[in-house]
Amino acid sequence: MNRDQLRNISPAKLRILLDLMEESKGKGPEALMPMLMQVNQKMQRQGIQFTPEESQLMLDMLKQDMSPAEVKKVEMMQSILANWQH
Numbered sequence: 001m002n003r004d005q006l007r008n009i010s011p012a013k014l015r016i017l018l019d020l021m022e023e024s025k026g027k028g029p030e031a032l033m034p035m036l037m038q039v040n041q042k043m044q045r046q047g048i049q050f051t052p053e054e055s056q057l058m059l060d061m062l063k064q065d066m067s068p069a070e071v072k073k074v075e076m077m078q079s080i081l082a083n084w085q086h
Contacts, residue, residue, distance in 0.1 A: 029073040
């Protein structure tokens with residue numbers, strides 16, 4: 001994790017990111033999707049949107065404590081979602 005990237009995030013976004021990190025501890029990729037959906041809804045209510053770089057930082061942070069197999073699952077989900085957006 002790059003501390004400079006965290007330094008440049010607004011306090012509201014940082015709070016959301018830290019809350020997500022805490023909530024996701026010890027949970028696998030299957031549990032991430034519902035958590036990410038909740039975060040997205042919360043951000044929409046607050047009028048907050050992550051930049052693509054901030055979204056990547058969030059995923060990188062979430063993957064830190066995962067096994068290689070779990071990381072592959074997350075990257076596969078990320079790839080599928082990216083293809084849907086184009």
